[in-house]
Amino acid sequence: MKTKHLSVLVLFVLLSLNLAGCWNSRELNELAIVSGIGIDRVMDTGKLRVTFQVVNPSATTTTQGASTNQSPISIYTVNDRTVFGALRRASKQATRQLFFAHAQLLVIGESLAEGGMKDVLDIFERSHELRLNTTVLVSRDTDAESILKVLLPQESVPSIGLGKKAENTSKVWGETPQVSVFETIKEITGGGGFTISGVRMLGNVEEGQKKASLEQTKAETSILISGQAVFNKGKLMNWIDGPEARGAQWILDKIYETNLNLDSGDQAKAIAVNVVFSKTKIKVEMRDGLPIFHIRINEEGNLNETQSAVNLSQNHEIRKLEAEMEKLTKKEVQEAFQAAQKAECDYFNLGNEFKRVNPAEWKKVEKDWNQIFAKGTLELQVHAFIRATGMRVTPLKAPE
């Protein structure tokens, strides 16, 4: 009896060893947390140059004041043919094993984007550590490495800051989208064109990577979200900016909030309306072998500022402004649409919409859809509503 109890005890102890699950253990203090990844193509060798932005934990503590003089991040740059190869090769430089589950940002270098970026996305899908909801940005007029090197004010980890920048501007200004790796893969496999926000550097890297650059009120080097990179068949084709870019967002139904400066009777662009709701509906129809795109936009906004003397207590004045709003939206959408037609690239996903609704017809036009798209006509309908005028009804006036 006694031996039986003893053997059971031994068995329990042995089993509990299994339950601790130490086989795959990785301790936090043996990991280097990667916050951002940048990928460029090295032109002469064809290899990838992968840049890792690694967080220095002691330098990013939330307590204010310079506790250490260490930079909050370190940069490792590695050349390899594959991304995974690069991240393992980085072990030669890093003191700890790189850990990717918290990567917030992927910067695609312009050089890589021009040659097609689909190959580097595979590891994001396949790996269990890399996340699909990492934000993607394309570096503009510079390489991904430099973008990741620059320190940002306010946010101690620049990758997190850039992710927030992309999100913020896409939500309140609406000129650029915030795109994740998941969405990028979806767009690439969907076959159509697509756009990704661009990121650009003002100033130079040498200054920007020094902590000293943050010791002044205006940082020496700054990084800003700028325009949209247009991809056709997975390759960077051109950049769109300003009204073209926002028009594209409108067609894609990605406007959350944006500002429209409207003309009023006496002054141009003097009334600011904040669009707070916008919904786009698309219908594609083929007539005589050419597509007709019915795009219907409903938008609602609040009047937030007026510098011109309009009598807002009058219904017809509001109507006029609404008409003005519709006109402006129409103009931007048409501009964006014409730009896409001129470039012969359907980055509004109109082709996929047609494919979804009418797969039989799509088969016939699939092969040269971009050319057919370029000849299509746009039937645009915009309905705008101004719902509120803020804390005052009529604007202030100085007696003459």
Next chain:
Amino acid sequence: MKKEIIGPSQMFAMIVLFEMGTAIVIPIGLESGHAVWLSILMALPGGVLLYLIYNDLYRQFPNLIISGYTRKILGKYIGWPLSLLYIPVLMFNGSRNLREAGDLLISASYDRTPILIINSIMIIAVMYILNKGIEVFARTAEIYFWIMMIMGLVCNGVVIMAGLVDFKNLFPLHYKDWMDALTSAYPNIWIFPFGELVCFTTVLPYLKKSGISGKMGVTAIILSGFLLCFTHAIEISVLGMDIYSRAAFPIYTTITLVNVANFIQRLDALVILTLIIGVFFKMSIYCFAATVITADLFKVKDYRRLVVPVGVIVLFTSFISAENYISHLNEGKVFLKYFLPAICAVVPILLFLVHRIRKRFGLYR
């Protein structure tokens, strides 16, 4: 049969957990494109019909398991070898479930742990519970049924809350989609997961009241069919057809995308838990069925004595059968096409018909 008895709600829970098992985690019915959810619904009536056949056989022989009445209906000389065939098929399918769970765990987080360790920990739990008997197992199922339901609710809830669902990926359905859905529903989804209920022919004799087996089983199958349909529809609507079809475990990819207000995220643990619970029950029932049939055929008095040998065979089959996950999947295609339908559908239907004919013409002595 013996003193062990199972209540109706326990039976219900066992059937639902069994159906959810692996079918909720791996992509099923890929031929049907974005209409997978439709083909699950199409396969559901067939699954119910098949269950009614098993149930009818059970009602005719309320004290016998499948190997028992196979011998009664087809005679000793055909029935015994035919019943013997059940054992390897059931054990192999059990081992496949084990392999899928092990592979998900390895590719999801335990990348350096050998599959032997992961699988053996799981099979030890199965052997333990079967050693305690089917009654204990059924009570466990009753508890885990609710855990599964709550986890399913949470998972689906957060995916919807995160605003990831895009119904454009599910509609519209064209004529071709309906045809594709039908061809993948029969026989593929009909057999996996619905036809696999053939295992329950060994569990049914333990029911407390035999009268409720039909109604309760059908309800459980319909519930699990709808749950499967709903979950796969959500997966496709989130991932889109392309990623869904390329993913090894679409539900895992779906849940990693969840991010509600930068606060609720990284819920992958829930998916892994779902899989482990589902596979545990599914595999246990497979092992149980194999054990009881062996005990019946070789006249072993207590089936519990066979639990360990069966478990060990299932464990080793699970990683010897295929050198990697790809060949495991390819094996599965062949297995699903030829072997499983024979055991799950052809033999029971044959038994059903032969029994009817013999009864009608008074051919039983």
